[in-house]
Amino acid sequence: MMNGMRGNLFVKALLLLAALGAARQAAAADQSLKFLVSIEQQSIVEPFPARVTLHLHNGGNGAVWLYRHARARLPVMRLADEDAAPLPTGGSILAVKLEPAGAGRATLAKPAQATVFESADIPKPKLVRVAAGEDYEENASIRLEPALTELQAPIWGAYRLTLTYKAEYSNGEEIQSAAKVGLWQGEVTANPLEVQLQAPQANGEITGTVDTSRRVPIRDAIVSLTDKQERLVDQTASDPEGRYDFSNLPPGLYWVTARRPGAAQKTSVFRHVRLTDSKASATQELVLVAEEAWLAKQMVHKPVLFRVNDSAGRPLDGVGLEVVYADGSVVDNVKGVTDQDGDAALELIPGRNFVSLKRRGCPTQDERADVAQGWGIAAFAFVFNCAKK
Numbered sequence: 001m002m003n004g005m006r007g008n009l010f011v012k013a014l015l016l017l018a019a020l021g022a023a024r025q026a027a028a029a030d031q032s033l034k035f036l037v038s039i040e041q042q043s044i045v046e047p048f049p050a051r052v053t054l055h056l057h058n059g060g061n062g063a064v065w066l067y068r069h070a071r072a073r074l075p076v077m078r079l080a081d082e083d084a085a086p087l088p089t090g091g092s093i094l095a096v097k098l099e100p101a102g103a104g105r106a107t108l109a110k111p112a113q114a115t116v117f118e119s120a121d122i123p124k125p126k127l128v129r130v131a132a133g134e135d136y137e138e139n140a141s142i143r144l145e146p147a148l149t150e151l152q153a154p155i156w157g158a159y160r161l162t163l164t165y166k167a168e169y170s171n172g173e174e175i176q177s178a179a180k181v182g183l184w185q186g187e188v189t190a191n192p193l194e195v196q197l198q199a200p201q202a203n204g205e206i207t208g209t210v211d212t213s214r215r216v217p218i219r220d221a222i223v224s225l226t227d228k229q230e231r232l233v234d235q236t237a238s239d240p241e242g243r244y245d246f247s248n249l250p251p252g253l254y255w256v257t258a259r260r261p262g263a264a265q266k267t268s269v270f271r272h273v274r275l276t277d278s279k280a281s282a283t284q285e286l287v288l289v290a291e292e293a294w295l296a297k298q299m300v301h302k303p304v305l306f307r308v309n310d311s312a313g314r315p316l317d318g319v320g321l322e323v324v325y326a327d328g329s330v331v332d333n334v335k336g337v338t339d340q341d342g343d344a345a346l347e348l349i350p351g352r353n354f355v356s357l358k359r360r361g362c363p364t365q366d367e368r369a370d371v372a373q374g375w376g377i378a379a380f381a382f383v384f385n386c387a388k389k
Helices: 002-032 172-179
Strands: 033-039 043-045 050-058 064-068 090-100 108-110 113-116 126-130 135-145 157-169 186-189 193-198 204-212 222-227 232-237 243-249 252-259 269-275 281-288 302-309 320-326 331-337 343-348 351-358 365-371 378-383
Touching (some): 033 157, 126 302, 135 157, 135 232, 172 378, 204 252, 269 281, 365 378
Antiparallel strands (some): 050 135, 090 157, 113 135, 204 243, 222 252, 320 331, 351 365
16 A cells, blocks of 8 residues: 555656656746847837837757747637637737836826737748747837827827737647647747837828728728838728728828738738828728638638658658648648758648658658648648668
8 A cells, every 4th residue: 555655656756847847848948039129210200100120039959930920919710610619829929018218107097009010911920940049030010109198198208118029829738749849939028128209290191991892891801001112101900880090191102901800811902092292181992802702711821840750759851741732622732841850841721731751762651631720830740661771
């Protein structure tokens, strides 16, 4: 009896040590990613956004995979069957905090707001490998709205902008177990930035509606305003009547783009608008294709990690992967090659994908990868039964 109790205690101790080790590894992984932010211009005139560059440095000992691009929130794909199991989700998030600088500010009726813009076009998520000691950069545009006093007056002047980079996956443990890859998860906060918010200096306005071809208003369409260099200036969501509004704009050439939220196909439309001193306002109606025309054929390419090992469990580099997806109406063919860690990241259509593993001197080996619907990522591990001679 005592031997049994000791055995159980020994097993529990081993499990506790393993859990502590995993926690330490996770913490080390979190600390290995260093995060700095630089800003294009510290003085920002409303409605123009803060244009920042995220600088991520891998200070760890091994390569990590990062999800591009960081978003304000993780998207959720709608399910036709409400009782179905939830779809996997995940990715990178950019959390932003904006606060008036200094003490002694007037009592605020509304705190300052900072919002990360979505992509004007369909988001194209991708996994990026960052080797030990290497850097990765990506850009983001952030709307900054000043705090309001009790009299609803905007507080212009100095603010502090703080950004936190996060990554999380609902199936993260499953991916780590299946592919043994360095998928980075956690959060890290960058250096705070000092910015100056200035009151609008122009009064131009672009308004309009987002409708279907039958003049049915589309609510919550993502409407983006870009300048002639196609850089985001502002972004909003259409109201229940399909209306949108951009104000305080200086003269110039602008592009207005609308797309359905969560759209997986290119349903966006765009129009160009020129504001001048003599014509400071314009109206544009944006007509999107009917939802039923694209909803049944959502084809979002999803990042998928592959790990290829030999029969002894050693990573194999230089293995070619050719992946074919076909559903009778859509055919997709994607190719890649494993790196020195035996890893390859491809963007695949969710569903049944057929994978061919190829290496010089070895016969082709056929596998299958059933990629789940939903956002986030998927991962597969294969044993290639032919070592390179």
